[in-house]
Amino acid sequence: MLVVRTRTAPSPTGYPHIGTVYQAWLNYAYAKKTCGAFLIRIEDTDRTRFVEDAEEKIFEALDWFGISEQESPRKGGGFGPYRQSERLSIYQEYIKQLLEKGYVYPCFCSQERLDEVRKERQKKGLPPMYDKHCRNLSPEEVKERIDKGEKYVVRLKVPENETIILNDLIRGEINFDSNGVDDQVLIKSDGFPTYHFAMVVDDHLMEITHVVRGEEWLPSSPKHILLYRMFGWDMPVFVHTPTLRNPDKSKLSKRQGHTNVVWYKEQGFLPEAVLNFLSLLGWTHPEEKEIFDRKEFIKLFDFKDLSPAGPVFNEEKLRWMNGKYIREKLSEEELLVRIRPYLNLEISDETLKAAIPLIKERMEVLSDVNHLLTFLKPDIEINVEELKKQSKKEDLEIKKLLTDLRAGLATQTEWSTPAIEQTIRGLKASFEEWKGREYFMTIRVATTAFPVTPPLFESVELLGRELVLKRLDEVIEKL
Numbered sequence: 222m223l224v225v226r227t228r229t230a231p232s233p234t235g236y237p238h239i240g241t242v243y244q245a246w247l248n249y250a251y252a253k254k255t256c257g258a259f260l261i262r263i264e265d266t267d268r269t270r271f272v273e274d275a276e277e278k279i280f281e282a283l284d285w286f287g288i289s290e291q292e293s294p295r296k297g298g299g300f301g302p303y304r305q306s307e308r309l310s311i312y313q314e315y316i317k318q319l320l321e322k323g324y325v326y327p328c329f330c331s332q333e334r335l336d337e338v339r340k341e342r343q344k345k346g347l348p349p350m351y352d353k354h355c356r357n358l359s360p361e362e363v364k365e366r367i368d369k370g371e372k373y374v375v376r377l378k379v380p381e382n383e384t385i386i387l388n389d390l391i392r393g394e395i396n397f398d399s400n401g402v403d404d405q406v407l408i409k410s411d412g413f414p415t416y417h418f419a420m421v422v423d424d425h426l427m428e429i430t431h432v433v434r435g436e437e438w439l440p441s442s443p444k445h446i447l448l449y450r451m452f453g454w455d456m457p458v459f460v461h462t463p464t465l466r467n468p469d470k471s472k473l474s475k476r477q478g479h480t481n482v483v484w485y486k487e488q489g490f491l492p493e494a495v496l497n498f499l500s501l502l503g504w505t506h507p508e509e510k511e512i513f514d515r516k517e518f519i520k521l522f523d524f525k526d527l528s529p530a531g532p533v534f535n536e537e538k539l540r541w542m543n544g545k546y547i548r549e550k551l552s553e554e555e556l557l558v559r560i561r562p563y564l565n566l567e568i569s570d571e572t573l574k575a576a577i578p579l580i581k582e583r584m585e586v587l588s589d590v591n592h593l594l595t596f597l598k599p600d601i602e603i604n605v606e607e608l609k610k611q612s613k614k615e616d617l618e619i620k621k622l623l624t625d626l627r628a629g630l631a632t633q634t635e636w637s638t639p640a641i642e643q644t645i646r647g648l649k650a651s652f653e654e655w656k657g658r659e660y661f662m663t664i665r666v667a668t669t670a671f672p673v674t675p676p677l678f679e680s681v682e683l684l685g686r687e688l689v690l691k692r693l694d695e696v697i698e699k700l
Contacts, residue, residue, distance in 0.1 A: 225257030233275035237282040260292035489587025502532040579675035
């Protein structure tokens with residue numbers, strides 16, 4: 222019986238992208254569903270773009286989402302090493318096999334010559350492929366140049382006039398004309414492999430059964446198929462997932478939207494809500510449910526159910542979904558714990574606990590707590606102009622209302638929401654010429670400092686008698 226083995230192979234050339242999490246989540250879910258293994262391999266052969274702490278950030282991101290691997294550089298396993306930079310001797314062994322069979326060849330072309338070839342092809346409207354200049358050098362010349370110490374790369378000898386067939390699990394059969402496939406560099410002049418060679422060797426040796434990657438790798442697939450064929454290895458199942466897109470249908474990138482996983486964490490998105498959202502990109506729940514937990518997705522998910530069409534990454538919908546999770550999936554006690562790291566205001570746990578029922582319905586992300594509870598800051602100065610704008614009354618009329626309000630609040634025996642509501646609503650009868658909205662908005666701004674806050678009466682209770690009376694005194698003095 223085939224044991225399913227999936228992998229995610231991020232490159233430490235930058236900080237983790239939400240698209241990396243999407244790929245990891247699909248691989249993880251399928252491995253879990255089939256009682257297989259999910260591993261992480263670090264593809265760090267691009268030394269020119271290597272970022273020192275990127276690998277650490279990748280693991281931090283996956284841990285935050287609860288995407289746990291069975292094998293990786295940090296956990297080890299029976300198929301390591303799991304960093305490509307530690308597998309160079311393996312690649313040398315396998316490239317030697319292909320050299321001996323004549324499936325690959327050394328190329329001595331300088332970068333200057335390659336640039337010229339590319340420019341000439343571009344002038345003719347041709348794709349920027351290598352012109353195979355070194356493909357037919359004699360063995361004697363190759364040996365002589367290597368012995369002289371000339372730098373060289375090793376290229377794939379792509380057969381001519383052949384149809385290369387890719388069978389993709391969600392896209393079906395795709396045919397490629399080999400004449401349009403470049404003689405890809407497999408080993409660079411520094412001895413490091415390119416992605417194309419290392420990926421195929423590693424996936425075979427690590428017994429990966431399902432190669433799952435973004436559709437941007439489709440054009441490279443014929444090179445990988447040729448390598449499997451040249452080695453005589455069984456093909457894995459290929460799955461090219463849809464590209465995540467911005468609302469304008471452009472590819473989700475750092476230039477548009479928010480792709481860095483750290484941003485989602487800093488904003489206060491819940492990892493479980495983000496995974497729920499990612500699950501719906503290219504996949505539909507059989508019951509067309511939008512909210513479901515990770516266990517349900519793992520149980521139901523299959524790669525063959527993915528749509529090849531590029532799904533839109535709609536941040537507005539993600540915010541809506543995150544708000545649903547905050548309101549419906551978190552108890553007030555759990556929300557209190559999760560909010561604390563995002564709170565920039567000096568508020569006691571007791572006050573925060575009392576505030577949570579007031580703000581929970583208005584929250585989309587955890588960091589919303591700061592603007593929702595800014596009204597609790599004791600040193601806020603009330604904007605009298607905003608007060609006048611909301612009331613649409615003369616200064617003396619506003620002053621009369623706030624003076625009477627202050628007297629009523631100062632003398633009430635119980636400082637509770639029902640008592641405060643009774644005082645404020647009872648006072649309205651003495652100000653019949655005030656429209657309801659103008660009346661309550663004036664009181665809201667005079668007590669909380671903002672035209673938009675949690676419910677008025679609850680907010681006044683939370684502020685406390687001393688601070689409310691102090692604010693009313695300051696406003697009355699300014700009028």
